[in-house]
Amino acid sequence: MDHLRIESGAVIPAPGVSFDLYHDLMAAATDRSACFYLSPAAQEAAKTTVYRLKFQPRKLGATTFGFGGLVDAVRDARRLDLSDMGSNLARMVVDSEGLVEGTVGAALDRRYLVCVNVIEQSPNPNSRVQLGTERDALGLPRIRLDWQLSDVERTSLHAAQKVVAAAMQQYGLGELRTDLFDAGDNWTGVEKRANATGALTAFEAGHHHTGTTRMAEDARSGVVDSNCKVFGVANLYVAGSSTFPTLGSANPTFTIVALALRLADHLSTQA
Ligand SMILES: Cc1cc2nc3c(=O)[nH]c(=O)nc-3n(C[C@H](O)[C@H](O)[C@H](O)COP(=O)(O)OP(=O)(O)OC[C@H]3O[C@@H](n4cnc5c(N)ncnc54)[C@H](O)[C@@H]3O)c2cc1C
Numbered sequence: 413m414d415h416l417r418i419e420s421g422a423v424i425p426a427p428g429v430s431f432d433l434y435h436d437l438m439a440a441a442t443d444r445s446a447c448f449y450l451s452p453a454a455q456e457a458a459k460t461t462v463y464r465l466k467f468q469p470r471k472l473g474a475t476t477f478g479f480g481g482l483v484d485a486v487r488d489a490r491r492l493d494l495s496d497m498g499s500n501l502a503r504m505v506v507d508s509e510g511l512v513e514g515t516v517g518a519a520l521d522r523r524y525l526v527c528v529n530v531i532e533q534s535p536n537p538n539s540r541v542q543l544g545t546e547r548d549a550l551g552l553p554r555i556r557l558d559w560q561l562s563d564v565e566r567t568s569l570h571a572a573q574k575v576v577a578a579a580m581q582q583y584g585l586g587e588l589r590t591d592l593f594d595a596g597d598n599w600t601g602v603e604k605r606a607n608a609t610g611a612l613t614a615f616e617a618g619h620h621h622t623g624t625t626r627m628a629e630d631a632r633s634g635v636v637d638s639n640c641k642v643f644g645v646a647n648l649y650v651a652g653s654s655t656f657p658t659l660g661s662a663n664p665t666f667t668i669v670a671l672a673l674r675l676a677d678h679l680s681t682q683a
Pocket residue numbers: 552619620621651652653654663664665666668
């Protein structure tokens with residue numbers, strides 16, 4: 413399993429509503445971030461897996477091709493570097509609409525928030541990590557990964573964004589606009605949008621792979637028992653995120669360390 417990240421949707425603040433605190437926090441080049449979660453009750457009611465949302469502040473039109481040309485042209489002109497002026501001007505001409513949108517957005521300081529969504533992957537028995545036939549430089553077999561997603565992730569994200577949209581409306585904060593609401597079962601448009609940015613699928617993996625030797629009550633539903641011992645082998649234990657039965661949406665290392673300390677305590681009582 414891995415949790416999945418997708419940039420999708422934008423919050424247009426209601427008139428008079430300011431997300432300045434969020435802008436100040438997120439615009440600074442630090443690793444701080446403020447995330448929103450659905451409460452367990454909301455999660456259950458909406459039938460979603462764990463969902464995490466953070467906002468990325470943007471100004472209207474700031475990321476368009478045309479406005480990017482203008483920004484780069486002004487920057488280069490200040491440096492007296494005119495080598496890219498031709499291509500910068502071409503970007504402004506080709507995407508004149510984006511140029512206007514960005515210029516208006518900058519002039520009026522029209523801000524909105526892009527939704528960066530992280531959704532928990534549901535455990536999927538069809539996913540497999542196996543030893544392949546290819547060998548690495550040390551002669552060890554390389555792994556063959558068959559990582560399968562299911563509809564659960566897509567429908568969870570859809571439902572979670574609807575909860576956020578309803579909350580935004582209820583508290584008069586703004587409007588959440590996303591192409592996911594119209595996508596239904598057909599994610600062709602969402603996939604196309606993702607492909608345009610170079611992603612392989614609409615979802616990006618979070619680099620937090622887990623669950624290959626999941627903890628369970630018996631060998632039918634997992635690989636290790638509650639003491640991280642491999643079922644059926646007397647002295648083989650696993651320390652790592654591969655024992656997670658589910659993943660949640662947060663980074664795994666603290667939980668890995670906590671489990672490793674717990675395993676060390678357990679092993680010290682076995683000696
Ligand atoms: C780019 C990236 C960014 C990340 N950022 C964060 C973060 O900010 N916060 C966070 O909490 N987590 C983060 N993680 C996740 C975190 O690094 C992993 O979840 C964690 O390292 C997993 O620990 P592990 O011990 O289960 O597995 P691993 O760290 O993968 O350890 C497995 C070990 O087993 C060894 N091994 C494999 N096969 C064999 C074999 N056949 N024989 C002997 N040894 C073998 C490997 O060499 C390796 O040392 C990040 C991961 C990546 C890739």
